[in-house]
Amino acid sequence: MVTIAIIGRPNVGKSTLFNRLVGKRLALVDDRPGVTRDRRPGDAHLLDIAFEVMDTAGLEEAGAETLEGRMRAQTEEAISSADLCLFMIDVKSGLTPADLTFAELLRRKAAKVILVANKAEARGSDAGYFDSYSLGLGDPVAISAEHGEGMGDLRDALVEALGRAAFRVKKTRREIQAERETGIALPEGTDPEDPDVEEVIPPYDATKPLRIAIVGRPNAGKSTLVNRYLGEDRLLTGPEAGITRDSISVEWEWRGRRVKMFDTAGLRRKARVQEKLEKLSVADALRAIKFAEVVVIVLDVTIPFEKQDLSIVDLVVREGRAPVIAFNKWDLVEDRQAVLADLREKTDRLLPQARGIRAITCSGETGEGLDRLMKAVADTHELWNKRVSTAKLNQWLSRVVAHHPPPAVAGRRVTVKYMTQVKSRPPTYMISTTRPEALGTAYTRYLINKLREDFGLDGVPIRLGLRKPANPYASRKPRRS
Template identity: 80%
Template sequence: MVTIAIIGRPNVGKSTLFNRLVGKKLALVDDRPGVTRDRRVGEASLLDLEFEIVDTAGLEEAVDDTLEGRMRAQTERAIDMADLSLFMVDAKSGITPQDQAFGELLRKRGRPVLLVANKSEAKGSDSGFYDSYSLGLGEPVPISAEHGEGMGDLRDAIVGALGEAAFEEEPEAEDEADTALVSIAETDIEFDDDEPIEAYDATKPMRIAIVGRPNAGKSTMINRFLGEDRLLTGPEAGITRDSISVEWEWRGRRVKMFDTAGMRRRAKVQEKLEKLSVADALRAIRFAEVVVVVFDATIPFERQDLSIADLIMREGRAPVIAFNKWDLVEDRQAVLADLREKTERLLPQARGIQAVTVSGETGEGLDRLMQAIMATHETWNKRVSTAKLNKWLERVVAHHPPPAVAGRRVNIKYITQVKSRPPTFMISTTRPEALGTSYTRYLVNGLRETFGLAGVPIRLGLRKPDNPFAGRAKKYT
C-alpha cells in the first residue's frame, strides 16, 4: 500500500488533514503549536484512492538532543519511509523562514514532495499561496483541511506525483482481525458433557494497550519490543500525547500495540490538551484485548496505579502488570516479595493477575511479559461447558447454601456461560434480588479457582426464570 506522510512546521493543520483523510478524529487537534509529537499512522481514503497516511510532529530547528530535535528526527524518518510527502504550509500566515529552511531540507533529501497550501479559504490567503512558489517545490495545491475544500485537486495532484498504477489494488487474504470479537448472544442451555467448546486460536491477531502513569517507561518498553526508536522517548514526563499504534510479530503472531499518554489523577488534569490525551488513552483501553499496566518498580502502587488497574477490570479487559525499571532495583529479592504481597492485598478484584518484572531500557523480562500476555489472553477467551458448570454449582451450593431471606430459601436452578472476553456467566434463580453481594462474590471466587480464570474480570448475572403461566387469567368454577 502507498504510504504518504504529512509534514510541515507546527500548527499548519497537519493533524486536521490527517483526521479528514482517515474519516475519524484520531489525532489530537488544538490551537497551540506542537501538539503532535509521535508519528501516527492511519488508513486513509481520498475519493477513490486508498493509502496509508502518516501524521508527524511539526518541523522545528533545534539541537538534536532536545525534545524538539528528537521530534524532528522522527519526522525525517517518516519522510524517508514514505512514498510521497505532503509538505503543508499556511497560506493565511504566509511563508516563514522556517518553511524556507525545511523546503531546502526536502530538496536535499531527494524524496517525492507535494506542496500543499492549507487555509486557502481564509481572507487574504492569496498572497501566502503565491509566496509558496518561492519554495521551489512546484505548484502548490490550495486546500482547506478544516472545511474539506480542494480535496479533489489534492487527489489529482497525488495521482500525478505517484501515477495511477501505484494505487491499483492487489488481491489480499481475508483479514481475520475484525472477526476476533465474540458476540453476546443468547445461549441454549444443554446439560451435555459432549458440548463442543471451541479451542483457543493462538494464531489470531491480538490488540494490546500499554498504559500507566507519566514517565513509567511505556514508550521505551515498546521501542525495545520493536528493536527500533519508533516512539519518541526522553527524560521529560508526558512526552506521549496521542495513542500511537504499532504493528509487529511475536513468534509468528501478529500484534497491534498501542502506546498511550500517561494518566494522572483526575484532580491534577486541568489543561484541555491533557484531557484529550487521557480520553484518547481510555479509547485505546476499550479497543484493546489485553491491557498492560506499567508500574514504576522504584515507586510502585501509587494511588493512580490502582485506579488504572481497577478501570481495566471494570471495562472487562484482560490486565497484566509490568513492573518496569527493574534494572534500577538493588535488593531484588526483598523488593520482589514486597511486590507480590502488595499485588495480592491491594488488587483483590484481580486475584491471580499476571505480574512480571521488566526493564524497557535493557530488554530484561520482555519475553516473559509477552508470555504472560498470551496466557492472560487465553484465559480471557476461555469457555466452560454448561454440564461442568452445573456439576460445580451443585457442589458449591451443597457446601455453602445461599442464606434464607425473610424465612424463605433462595433456590438456584442452573448456571451457564453466555460469552467470553471476559468470561460472563448467568445464574437462574427464583429470587435474584435476595442473593446478596457476599454470596455472589463467593460464587465468582469459586469459578475463578475451579476453572482457572485467575487474573481476568468475571461477570456474573442473575435472572429469574420465565413463568409459563404468567399473564393467564384465572378460571373459577
C-alpha cells in the same frame, strides 16, 4: 502499500488533514502548536484511492538533545521512509523562514514532494498562495483541511505523482462488470453474481492482530518498552514526564503472531488534569483501553503501587479488559529477592479485584523480561476468551451450592436453579434463581472466587449476573367462570 507523510512546521493543520484522510478523529487537534509529537500512521481513503498516511510532529529548528530536536528526528525518519511527502504550509499566515528551511530539507531527503497550501478558503490567503511558488516545489495544491475543500485536486496530484497503480483502488461498478466479461478474478469478498455491487476495496489481511494497550502513570517507561519490542526508536522518549500525547499504534510480530500495540499518554489523577490538551490525551488513552483486548499496566518498580496505579488497574478490570502488570525499570533494583517478595505481597493485598493477576518484572531499557511479559499477555488473552460448557457449569454449581448453600432470608430459602456462560471476553455467566435480590453480594463474590479457583480463571475479570426464571403461566389468560 504506498506510505504518504504529512510534513510541515507546527500548527499548519497537519493533524486536521490526517483526521480527514482517515475518516475519524484519531489525532489530537488543538490551536496550540506542537500538539503532535510522535509519528502516527493511519489507513486513508481519498475518493477512489487508498493508502497509508503518517501524521508527524511540526518541524522546528532545535538542538538534537532537546525535546523539540528529538521530535524533529522522528519527523526526518518519516520523510526518509515515506514514498511521498505532503509539505503543508499555512497560506493564511504566509510563508515563514522555517518554511524555506524545511522546503530545502525536503528537496534533499524526500523521494517525492507535493506542496499543499492549507487554509486557502480564508480571506487574504491569495498572497500566501502565490508566494508559495517561490519554494520551488511545483504548483501548490490549494485545500482546506478543516472544511474538506480541494480534496479532489489533492487526489489528482497524488495519482499524477505516483501513478494510480501504486494505490489500492476502489473499483467502480463499470470496472467490476468489465472484469466479469474478461474473466479476470474479482477481489476476495466480492460476489460475482451480485448485480447491485457499487464498489469494492480489497480487504487487508483477514487475520486480526492481538490488540494490546500499554498504560500507566507518566514517566513509567511505556514508550521505552514499546521501542524495545520493535527494536528501534519508533516512539519519542526522554526524561521529561508526559512526552506521549496521542495513543500511537504500532504493529509487529511475536512468535509468528501479529500484534497491534498502543502506546498511550500517562494517566494522572483526575484532579490534576486541568489543561484541555491533557484532557484530550487522557480521553485518547481511555479509548485505547476500551478497545484493547489485553491492557499492560506499566508500574515504575522504584515507586510502585501509588494510588493512581491502583486506580488504573481498577479501571481496566471494570472495563472488562484482560490485565497484566509490568514492573518496569527492573534494571535499577539491587536487592531483587527482597523487592520481589514485597511486590508479590502488595499485589495480592492491594488488588483483590484482580486476584491472580499476572505480574512480570522487566526492563524496557535493557530488554530483560520482555519475552516473559508477552507470554503472560498471551496466556491472559487465552483465559479472557475461555468458555465453559453449560453441563460442566451446572455440575460445578450443584457441588458448590451443596457445600455452601445460599443464606436464607426471612426464613425463606433461596433456590439456585441453573447456570450458563452467556459470553466470553471477559467470561460472563448468568445464574437463574428464585430470588435474585436476596442472594447478596457476599454470596455472589463467593461464587466468583470459586469460579476463578476451580476453572483456572486467575487474573481476568469475571462477570456474574442473576435473573429470575420466567413464569410459564404469566401469558395465560384467566379462565372465565
